[in-house]
Amino acid sequence: MPTDLTGKKIAFIVNNSGVEQPELTRPWDDLGAAGATTTLIAPEAGEVKAFNNDVEPGDTFTAELAVSDADPADYDALVIPGGTTNADSLRLDASAVAFVKAFAEAGKPVAAICHGPWMLVESGVVEGKTLTSYASLQTDVRNAGGSWVDEEACTDDAKGWTLVTSRDPDDLDAFVEAAAAAFA
Amino acid sequence: MPTDLTGKKIAFIVNNSGVEQPELTRPWDDLGAAGATTTLIAPEAGEVKAFNNDVEPGDTFTAELAVSDADPADYDALVIPGGTTNADSLRLDASAVAFVKAFAEAGKPVAAICHGPWMLVESGVVEGKTLTSYASLQTDVRNAGGSWVDEEACTDDAKGWTLVTSRDPDDLDAFVEAAAAAFA
Numbered sequence: 001m002p003t004d005l006t007g008k009k010i011a012f013i014v015n016n017s018g019v020e021q022p023e024l025t026r027p028w029d030d031l032g033a034a035g036a037t038t039t040l041i042a043p044e045a046g047e048v049k050a051f052n053n054d055v056e057p058g059d060t061f062t063a064e065l066a067v068s069d070a071d072p073a074d075y076d077a078l079v080i081p082g083g084t085t086n087a088d089s090l091r092l093d094a095s096a097v098a099f100v101k102a103f104a105e106a107g108k109p110v111a112a113i114c115h116g117p118w119m120l121v122e123s124g125v126v127e128g129k130t131l132t133s134y135a136s137l138q139t140d141v142r143n144a145g146g147s148w149v150d151e152e153a154c155t156d157d158a159k160g161w162t163l164v165t166s167r168d169p170d171d172l173d174a175f176v177e178a179a180a181a182a183f184a
Numbered sequence: 185m186p187t188d189l190t191g192k193k194i195a196f197i198v199n200n201s202g203v204e205q206p207e208l209t210r211p212w213d214d215l216g217a218a219g220a221t222t223t224l225i226a227p228e229a230g231e232v233k234a235f236n237n238d239v240e241p242g243d244t245f246t247a248e249l250a251v252s253d254a255d256p257a258d259y260d261a262l263v264i265p266g267g268t269t270n271a272d273s274l275r276l277d278a279s280a281v282a283f284v285k286a287f288a289e290a291g292k293p294v295a296a297i298c299h300g301p302w303m304l305v306e307s308g309v310v311e312g313k314t315l316t317s318y319a320s321l322q323t324d325v326r327n328a329g330g331s332w333v334d335e336e337a338c339t340d341d342a343k344g345w346t347l348v349t350s351r352d353p354d355d356l357d358a359f360v361e362a363a364a365a366a367f368a
Contacts (some may be wrong), residue, residue: 018239054269055202056237085238088268088299088320115272122323136272139306143327 003180006035007107010183011075012128013067013096013119016042018086021050021058023113027179035182039075042116048150054084066133068095070104073173080166082114082134090124101125104161111164113171118142120163131153131165153178190219194367195259196279196302197251198228202270205234205242207297210356211263212365217277218364222268223259225249227277238268252279256286261367266298266318266352275306284311288345295348297355301325304347312338315349338363 010031014024024040032038037103042063050058068111078100080087090096101123103110112120115134118140120126127145138148153174156163156167160180166175194215198208216222225231226232226247234242256262262284264271274280285307286296296304301317302324304310311329317340322332337358340347346366350359 004270028317040267051239055241057239084272088272088318091323092320121327134272136276139326140327143305143324 003034003184004037005031005183006030008077008183009075010036010037010038010077010079011041011070011072012079012081013090013099014040014048014063014081015086016063016166018083018089018112019048019050019081020054020086021052021084021168022169022172023051023062023081023083023116025113025178026178027081027169030176031079031183036183039064041067041070041099043067043090043096045069049084051085064115067093067099070099072099072106077108077109078103078110079179080110080112080116081121082116083179084115086096087115087118091118095120104159107161109162109164109182110183111175113175114168117165119165128159130154130158131163132167133165134168155182186357187218187365187368189215189219189364192220192261192367193199193256194220194222194261195225195260196265196361197224197225197283198232198247199234199267200228200231200247200275200356202267202273203232203265204238204267204298204353205236206356207265207267207300208234208245211265211295211309211360212257214360215364218284220367223248225283227251227252227274229253229295235267235269251277251283254283256283256290258293261292262287262294264296264303265293266300268299268328271302273301275302278357279321288330288343291345291347293346293366294348295359295366297359298352298353299349301349312343314338314342314349315347317349318352324333334362339366
């Protein structure tokens, strides 16, 4: 990770249950090691239960802020980890959906992996963008007006904001590198 | 269950892991008790691992047939149970998607609950239909051309086939009653 992210404030948004653990911890650790300040945000402040392979209980993390108390203006960039039930539940939280939308509207970079792009579909920011995701989302992405591609990391600058997307945990090396480049 | 389903052959399609247990067992038991012959079909014949609340391991069931070996012509109706990871994985199976589509194209009734309607989105049969689902799918349903409604059981006869849909396990009484009426 040669990219220097000193001074960058990066928000991570997850549900209080269901995040795919390495999709949280790898970007969190690597972007932090590059100098960024990272903040974990969820529908409720407090416990975040991670899983591996969607249904195997993982570790517990702590959300510093409830999304309804978080101001997108306080952050330079956003990371949206995956996990099937994580993204499926998070898209039902209106504050979380508005939080994601605010980054795109402000022209700030967003990086989403695996099932995280459902949050982009829910926020209505996919139209005219080129992106990847876990393969099961491709029809939802296309129906939302996006161009779905099958790549380990896709960086798209259309519509005035940069979107970095990847397919699954096997893409994490490329995902973190592309996210760091977009956030620098 | 006053409806008589004697002689009706009903296929149930699920993934080999992830089905929300009561969304399989309630329709299976009740439609069987009404006289229907029920067949469990999955991407692979054999073990089907059910869950409760998406991530709590439930019981194990047995798929009699692999979907690639199943002929839609052998059945009068189709049930698509939910479960977030169930539907998320099943929509990646091309044979399962084609199996679902065949029922709509043949004008046969289909009943889908919770996250099951993702299979309808993936099969391209939602356009012009009115349906409900787990609330998180509503944007995907609308983007696929469907009219999403918030009802415990929705029966729609548009486009030459009957679709019964419900939102979650709390709707199972209404779901099974509406499915039985549609299948009779």
